[in-house]
Every structure is written in C-alpha cells, then in structure tokens.
Amino acid sequence: MKRMTTALVMVFSLQAATAQSIAKKPLQYGAHHFGKRTDSAMEKWRANRFGQFIHWGLYAIPGGEWQGKIYPGAAEFLKSSAHIPTATWDSLMYAFNPVKFNAGEWAKTAKRMGVKYMTITTKHHEGFCMWPTKYTSFNISNTPFKRDVLKELIEAYNAEGIDVNFYYSVLDWNHPDWRYDIKSAEDSIAFRRYLTYAYDQLKELATNYPQVKAFWFDGTWDASVKKNGWWTWEVEKMLKSVIPGVIVNSRLRADDYGARHKDSNGDLMGDYESGYERRLPDPVKDTMVTHWDWEACMTIPENQWGYHKDWSLSYVKKPAQLLEDLVQAVSLGGNFLLNFGPKGDGSIREEELNIASWLGAWMKDNGEAIYHCDYLGWKKEDWGYYTKNTATGRIYAIIFNQPIDGLLKINTPDSVALAASFKLGHKNQPLAIEKMTRGQFVIHLPPAPAEPYVLVLETATAAASHSRS
Numbered sequence: 001m002k003r004m005t006t007a008l009v010m011v012f013s014l015q016a017a018t019a020q021s022i023a024k025k026p027l028q029y030g031a032h033h034f035g036k037r038t039d040s041a042m043e044k045w046r047a048n049r050f051g052q053f054i055h056w057g058l059y060a061i062p063g064g065e066w067q068g069k070i071y072p073g074a075a076e077f078l079k080s081s082a083h084i085p086t087a088t089w090d091s092l093m094y095a096f097n098p099v100k101f102n103a104g105e106w107a108k109t110a111k112r113m114g115v116k117y118m119t120i121t122t123k124h125h126e127g128f129c130m131w132p133t134k135y136t137s138f139n140i141s142n143t144p145f146k147r148d149v150l151k152e153l154i155e156a157y158n159a160e161g162i163d164v165n166f167y168y169s170v171l172d173w174n175h176p177d178w179r180y181d182i183k184s185a186e187d188s189i190a191f192r193r194y195l196t197y198a199y200d201q202l203k204e205l206a207t208n209y210p211q212v213k214a215f216w217f218d219g220t221w222d223a224s225v226k227k228n229g230w231w232t233w234e235v236e237k238m239l240k241s242v243i244p245g246v247i248v249n250s251r252l253r254a255d256d257y258g259a260r261h262k263d264s265n266g267d268l269m270g271d272y273e274s275g276y277e278r279r280l281p282d283p284v285k286d287t288m289v290t291h292w293d294w295e296a297c298m299t300i301p302e303n304q305w306g307y308h309k310d311w312s313l314s315y316v317k318k319p320a321q322l323l324e325d326l327v328q329a330v331s332l333g334g335n336f337l338l339n340f341g342p343k344g345d346g347s348i349r350e351e352e353l354n355i356a357s358w359l360g361a362w363m364k365d366n367g368e369a370i371y372h373c374d375y376l377g378w379k380k381e382d383w384g385y386y387t388k389n390t391a392t393g394r395i396y397a398i399i400f401n402q403p404i405d406g407l408l409k410i411n412t413p414d415s416v417a418l419a420a421s422f423k424l425g426h427k428n429q430p431l432a433i434e435k436m437t438r439g440q441f442v443i444h445l446p447p448a449p450a451e452p453y454v455l456v457l458e459t460a461t462a463a464a465s466h467s468r469s
Contacts, residue, residue: 029229030255030263036293037271041245045214045272046293047372047390048116048163049330050363053297053339054106055167055305056149057124058092061344064308072313075341076124076306079173090138090174093128097144101346103156109348110162113356114363116371117163119216119337120153122205124167124306127174131208135201138174154211163213165247166205170198171219181223191224195231202235206242214247215239216274226258236270249274249295268292272335278303280328283380287332290375295335298325300355307341311351319358320400323452326359326370327398331385333375362451366424369396369454379411384452395457396424402448410441410457417441420458431455 036042055076064075066082073081079089110118123129131150132141140149154164172178177194179187206212225232232253239246250261253269261275262268272293280296281289299305300322302314317325322338329336338359340352363370373387376395384400397410410418418441421431432444443455 024265025257027256027263027265029233029253030259030265031267031269032233034267035291037247039245041213042247042271042293044163045117045247046335046374049335049370049373050115050326051117051119051165051295051335051337052110052113052115053167053305053337054118054120054342055124055307055339056121056342057130057306058089058096058126058128059124060098060307060342061092061095063344064304064310070310070313072310074303074305075308076126079126086173089126090128093138093143095144096140096344098342098344098346099145101145101149101342103149103152104159106153106342106348107156107160107162109353109356110157111160112360114360114367114370115162115338117165117213118153118157119165119167119214120150121167121169122150123169123172123201125169125171125173125219127169127172129201131205133201133204135197135204136175150205150209154209158211164211165214165216166209166212167216167218168198168202168205169219170217170225170252171222172198179224182227187224191228195228199231199235199238203238203242206239206246210243212243212246214249215252216249217252220251220254220260223258226254226260229254229256229258232269247271251275276334280325281332281334283328283332283385287375287377290333293335294333295337296325296329297337297339298322299339300352305339305341307343307349316351319355320451322355323359323362324400327385327387327400327452330370330373331375331387331398366398366454368394368424369398378413381409381411383408395459397421397455397457398452399445399455400452402445406445406447408443408445408455409436410443412439412441412459414439415461417460418443418457419460421455424454424456427456 059076059078062078064071064078066078071078071081122131127138129136129139132148133139157164175194177190179191182188182191236248236252239248248270250268250270250273254260255263257264261273272295274295276296278299301311301316326336340348342348369387372389372391374390376386376388378386382401383403384398387396412418418433421433421443422429434442436442
C-alpha cells in the first residue's frame with residue numbers, strides 16, 4: 001500500500017509539473033536564470049551573511065523636524081509628510097557639510113560589529129546624488145562639502161576587508177521627467193528621457209567605482225516602471241557587462257506584464273529576493289525561501305531609515321532582538337542587512353554605536369555559526385535556530401530560549417544520531433546527551449547565560465534499526 005501511494009504521488013507530481021511547464025507564459029523580460037548562482041562572487045555574497053545598510057542624504061539635516069515640528073514618520077519622507085516645496089527641499093544641498101564624516105571610523109565601526117559587506121545610498125527618492133555625477137547638478141560636488149563620499153567609503157571599507165554595494169532609487173522626486181504612471185504620449189516621452197538619465201547614471205556608477213560588488217535597487221513599485229520592464233532587464237545586463245560578476249537584487253526587475261521580484265511564471269528575477277523589508281520569513285512556514293538567495297533589511301527603530309532626531313516616537317529594537325533576526329535569517333539561508341542612519345554632520349548616533357558594539361562582541365565569539373552558514377533542514381525548535389557551515393559541515397544550535405528544565409530537545413532525521421555536543425569554544429567540556437525516542441535526543445545544558453549562545457552538534461549515521469521501515 002505504501003509503495004502504491006508513493007507511486008501515485010510521483011505520477012501526480014509529474015503531471016502537475018508538466019501542466020505547470022505547459023502553462024508558463026513566454027516572457028522576454030522575465031527571469032533569465034533559475035536557482036542559485038554558483039559563481040565565486042555570489043558564493044562570497046552568500047557566505048558574508050551579515051551586512052550594514054546606510055541611509056544618508058539631505059534628509060539627515062532636518063532629521064524629521066521642520067519649522068519646529070517633529071514629524072513621526074520616516075525621516076527620509078519628510079519632504080512629503082511636511083509638504084515641503086521641491087525648491088525649498090533642494091536648497092538643503094547648500095547646507096550639506098558633514099564635517100564629522102570620517103569614512104575610516106565608519107568602516108572600523110562596521111568591522112567591530114562583524115559585518116562583511118555594506119550597502120550605501122547613492123541616491124534616495126529625493127534625487128540628491130552622493131557622488132559627483134555629470135548628469136545633474138543636484139549632487140555632492142555642489143555642496144559646501146564637495147568630497148566624493150562614495151570613493152572614500154569604498155576605500156575605507158575595502159581596507160577593513162568589507163565589500164561595498166550601492167543602493168540606487170529609481171524613483172526620483174527631483175527630476176522633472178519622473179512619472180508615477182504613463183497616462184499620455186507626453187508622459188511616455190518624458191519618462192523615456194528619465195529612463196535614459198537613470199541608465200546613464202548607473203553606468204557611470206559602475207564605470208567609476210568598479211570595486212562595487214552589488215546594486216540594490218529601490219523605488220520601482222510605481223506603474224511607470226512596471227510598464228517598462230524592458231528597461232529593468234537592459235539595466236541588469238549593462239551592469240553585469242561593465243562589472244563582471246556584479247550582483248543585482250530583485251527589486252529592480254519588472255517583466256513583460258509588470259510583475260515584480262518574481263515574474264509572471266513565479267520565477268525569481270535578479271540574483272536574490274529583496275522583498276523582505278523590516279520583516280523576516282516565517283521560520284516554520286516559509287522554508288520555500290531556501291530555493292533561492294534572499295536578503296532581509298531591518299531598521300533599528302520601527303520605521304526609520306534616515307537619521308531622525310527623536311527615536312522615542314517609535315519602538316526601538318534591543319540588540320538581542322536584532323541578533324535573533326540575524327540568526328533567523330541565516331537559519332533559513334538568507335542574508336541580513338542592518339540599517340544605520342548617520343546624522344547630517346556625518347557622525348553616527350550613540351545608540352547605533354552601542355548596538356554595533358554589542359553585536360560585535362557576540363559575533364567575535366560566535367560568528368562561526370553565521371558566516372558561511374545556511375539552512376540545515378531539521379525541524380524548527382522553540383528554543384532557537386539551527387545553522388550549518390557549508391565549508392566545514394559543522395552544525396550549530398543557537399539558543400535564545402533555554403528550557404527551564406535545562407534539557408534541550410534535538411529532533412534529528414532518522415538517519416542521523418547526535419554523537420556529541422559542546423558550547424562553541426569549549427570542546428573540552430562536552431555536555432551529557434540522553435537518547436529519548438527514535439530521532440530525539442536531549443542535551444543536558446549548563447546554567448543559562450545572560451545572552452544567546454551557540455552549541456556545536458556533532459552527528460553520526462544512526463544505526464539501521466533506527467530508520468523507518
């Protein structure tokens with residue numbers, strides 16, 4: 001009976017797969033590769049796992065305050081929430097003079113925190129360019145500061161062994177040819193001019209800063225972009241031509257029918273999924289994310305990317321919560337990008353520095369369970385998360401909720417037995433293991449420490465008698 005059921009399942013699965021293949025729409029601008037990239041550039045991006053996001057622009061100057069009023073919304077949207085005229089907002093360029101900016105200090109902070117890559121906003125929705133672009137005067141070379149921030153950051157972060165990626169907003173409040181939708185021939189002509197402008201800027205970024213490892217796109221949700229999926233594909237091809245091996249996120253892409261991230265056939269566009277913003281996949285239900293690469297980006301306050309003067313207006317996450325977000329992401333095979341919003345003067349707020357210090361201390365002792373690690377595939381447990389090092393095969397249990405009875409239950413696949421366990425860095429102090437039922441073991445834990453910790457799990461092939469009949 002079991003063999004017949006298995007055969008029927010295989011037949012039905014084959015029929016479903018065949019039907020799905022037949023039903024697929026022919027697409028010119030949809031996904032152009034399937035599954036995970038396996039080249040060395042993508043493997044390094046994947047192994048890095050932990051990154052720093054930096055939102056920095058003119059919005060850092062008012063910091064969520066306008067004419068004496070504090071606006072609780074996202075600081076980088078202050079122009080919209082305070083109804084500030086474009087000319088008034090754009091004049092902030094002449095006040096941009098971050099005299100406390102020190103690329104080397106930023107990079108050292110990132111190094112101490114334990115990140116392996118950084119993504120910096122080259123142009124946010126306001127349209128201000130953080131490099132001396134030749135395509136608009138609305139750029140850093142026309143500020144009192146004048147210096148090329150991107151060049152300095154690349155040099156400083158690369159010196160610390162940290163890769164640099166570029167964020168670029170396609171949405172642009174400053175450019176006269178930007179359109180939210182295409183409703184007339186005039187709109188179409190204007191938006192074509194804008195797309196040429198953005199294409200030229202992106203080629204300029206890739207050409208002038210060839211050390212960049214990836215491009216992180218944003219502001220592509222409007223109908224105007226979705227109606228021009230051809231452009232998103234042309235941009236991806238161009239960037240990969242200028243910088244071989246460069247990585248492009250899924251937010252850039254739209255297909256022939258305006259589908260974003262995943263095309264109309266459900267296949268991922270770009271090199272990794274980047275739809276997880278201030279949220280993570282469900283650790284039980286969403287293991288489908290392990291079929292492709294993905295990244296989650298996270299703020300420290302609830303809804304602030306750029307610098308906001310008053311963090312008391314929203315919930316601010318604790319370091320241990322941010323660590324759990326990082327671990328959960330890695331346990332499902334994803335990367336984690338933690339955001340910082342430097343001040344208008346170029347300094348980093350004390351709260352962010354403290355968080356970086358706390359995370360860095362943990363990563364220094366336990367980073368082995370994060371870097372080069374991936375989804376293990378074992379049953380999700382309430383006490384925390386599993387990761388597996390793809391280079392060494394080592395398995396880790398990262399404990400956030402130690403059971404009150406001091407017994408850690410490990411449910412292994414039937415073919416796997418738990419042979420030994422010890423706290424990371426303490427191999428000479430093995431923990432007692434008790435076999436319970438088939439595929440279940442209990443580790444006798446030491447007293448709970450004050451912060452999350454990592455156990456190494458050593459396994460062996462289970463005896464044949466333990467396998468299912």
